[in-house]
Amino acid sequence: xxxxxxxxxxxxxxxxxxxxxxxxxxxxxxxxxxxxxxxxxxxxxxxxxxxxxxxxxxxxxxxxxxxxxxxxxxxxxxxxxxxxxxxxxxxxxxxxxxxxxxxxxxxxxxxxxxxxxxxxxxxxxxxxxxxxxxxxxxxxxxxxxxxxxxxxxxxxxxxxxxxxxxxxxxxxxxxxxxxxxxxxxxxxxxxxxxxxxxxxxxxxxxxxxxxxxxxxxxxxxxxxxxxxxxxxxxxxxxxxxxxxxxxxxxxxxxxxxxxxxxxxxxxxxxxxxxxxxxxxxxxxxxxxxxxxxxxxxxxxxxxxxxxxxxxxxxxxxxxxxxxxxxxxxxxxxxxxxxxxxxxxxxxxxxxxxxxxxxxxxxxxxxxxxxxxxxxxxxxxxxxxxxxxxxxxxxxxxxxxxxxxxxxxxxxxxxxxxxxxxxxxxxxxxxxxxxxxxxxxxxxxxxxxxxxxxxxxxxxxxxxxxxxxxxxxxxxxxxxxxxxxxxxxxx
Numbered sequence: 141x142x143x144x145x146x147x148x149x150x151x152x153x154x155x156x157x158x159x160x161x162x163x164x165x166x167x168x169x170x171x172x173x174x175x176x177x178x179x180x181x182x183x184x185x186x187x188x189x190x191x192x193x194x195x196x197x198x199x200x201x202x203x204x205x206x207x208x209x210x211x212x213x214x215x216x217x218x219x220x221x222x223x224x225x226x227x228x229x230x231x232x233x234x235x236x237x238x239x240x241x242x243x244x245x246x247x248x249x250x251x252x253x254x255x256x257x258x259x260x261x262x263x264x265x266x267x268x269x270x271x272x273x274x275x276x277x278x279x280x281x282x283x284x285x286x287x288x289x290x291x292x293x294x295x296x297x298x299x300x301x302x303x304x305x306x307x308x309x310x311x312x313x314x315x316x317x318x319x320x321x322x323x324x325x326x327x328x329x330x331x332x333x334x335x336x337x338x339x340x341x342x343x344x345x346x347x348x349x350x351x352x353x354x355x356x357x358x359x360x361x362x363x364x365x366x367x368x369x370x371x372x373x374x375x376x377x378x379x380x381x382x383x384x385x386x387x388x389x390x391x392x393x394x395x396x397x398x399x400x401x402x403x404x405x406x407x408x409x410x411x412x413x414x415x416x417x418x419x420x421x422x423x424x425x426x427x428x429x430x431x432x433x434x435x436x437x438x439x440x441x442x443x444x445x446x447x448x449x450x451x452x453x454x455x456x457x458x459x460x461x462x463x464x465x466x467x468x469x470x471x472x473x474x475x476x477x478x479x480x481x482x483x484x485x486x487x488x489x490x491x492x493x494x495x496x497x498x499x500x501x502x503x504x505x506x507x508x509x510x511x512x513x514x515x516x517x518x519x520x521x522x523x524x525x526x527x528x529x530x531x532x533x534x535x536x537x538x539x540x541x542x543x544x545x546x547x548x549x550x551x552x553x554x555x556x557x558x559x560x561x562x563x564x565x566x567x568x569x570x571x572x573x574x575x576x577x578x579x580x581x582x583x584x585x586x587x588x589x590x591x592x593x594x595x596x597x598x599x600x601x602x603x604x605x606x607x608x609x610x611x612x613x614x615x616x617x618x619x620x621x622x623x624x625x626x627x628x629x630x
Contacts, residue, residue, distance in 0.1 A: 147178050148276075169230070199217075203223075204272045205355045276351070285344070289333070289338060292333040346382070348379075357390045360393050363418070372426060378438040458560045461563020463476035493572050500579055502558060504528065504600040505554065505601070506603060507528035524539075
């Protein structure tokens with residue numbers, strides 16, 4: 141069989157490429173030819189149209205909307221989340237082969253719909269897909285903008301912190317700078333970093349809203365989504381407003397696309413009428429009807445976070461940390477991460493510190509476990525442990541996935557416990573973080589770094605101890621069989 145596949149995940153970093161590798165290997169092991177397109181953070185190198193034309197079936201392992209689906213029209217499709225592509229690649233390949241064999245093979249292929257029909261998704265699955273599409277496009281703005289702002293604090297120190305008021309440097313009017321060649325003399329490198337980073341970071345809500353709408357209604361959803369997101373920012377509705385604006389824009393465009401127009405009018409509908417009506421409708425609803433109530437809710441959430449202390453703060457850190465360790469870069473992990481980003485955008489830096497500490501712990505704890513009790517892990521897991529040290533240090537939680545895929549019943553409880561410990565300890569110490577990503581690279585940006593490091597060490601130790609204890613007390617059937625065979629051989 142000849143197969144093609146597309147993999148993608150919200151961040152486009154780890155899951156995308158791990159799924160691609162697993163599917164490629166599974167297809168080759170089964171004796172099939174396959175080509176995989178990874179729609180990841182580095183962009184997508186599109187599949188050769190000839191490969192698509194010759195393919196017997198298509199595999200989608202994606203947590204976000206696959207771009208340009210119409211290329212695969214008329215082909216049998218197997219579609220699932222990226223986690224299934226990593227953990228059950230052989231099953232997906234087998235299903236694709238089965239569908240290809242069942243497809244009619246004689247005569248020309250009948251005209252197909254514009255996009256291949258995969259499994260019918262329920263409302264909850266569709267909502268998750270739309271939200272994750274928005275998150276996927278938003279994260280580069282969050283990372284780049286947040287880290288540039290943080291670097292401004294590194295270079296400027298307390299002086300920069302004292303100058304910052306309401307997101308801008310006091311006394312610095314960037315718009316009044318008329319001589320670009322002297323901009324460094326007038327605002328310094330810290331001013332340049334802060335301005336560029338702040339501009340990028342300010343785009344996260346409009347981009348989130350625009351690409352949630354894109355996931356729902358394709359390209360025509362982007363304009364009303366971005367406009368709705370900008371209004372959400374201007375009325376103080378923030379992150380919550382962006383979510384609502386994106387869903388609202390997507391729903392309005394989807395409704396407008398249901399209007400049937402004759403051939404002569406269809407082009408005007410798509411180019412003029414739908415953008416015009418959708419942008420006005422979304423803007424009006426956000427500005428007049430729902431923007432202010434959402435802004436009130438956003439203010440309450442910000443005040444609630446700012447008022448957390450003592451036991452309440454520790455409990456929040458424990459919950460967010462457990463979520464970070466639960467599915468290791470999956471939807472639950474992303475909800476906790478986005479909560480931290482939303483708090484960061486609102487001026488609360490303690491939540492982001494707890495989230496990053498908890499996200500670093502799973503790979504670090506499992507890497508330590510492979511050293512402490514190496515005999516409890518396979519050779520492949522011990523090799524993964526070597527890479528997990530680096531991945532954990534850089535806040536790439538997905539470094540723990542190879543362990544969870546091989547032994548989920550013992551690994552996932554261990555990472556949940558370790559993440560919960562790290563999040564709770566970080567909140568107890570009141571550590572803060574001004575950057576949304578970076579791991580060890582952003583240690584100079586952490587308030588109370590000693591408490592943050594203790595949180596990571598405590599979470600790493602908890603993950604390691606739980607993993608070793610569970611693997612020691614609960615031997616797998618495969619291990620028991622291997623022991624029996626060894627005894628027989630003796």
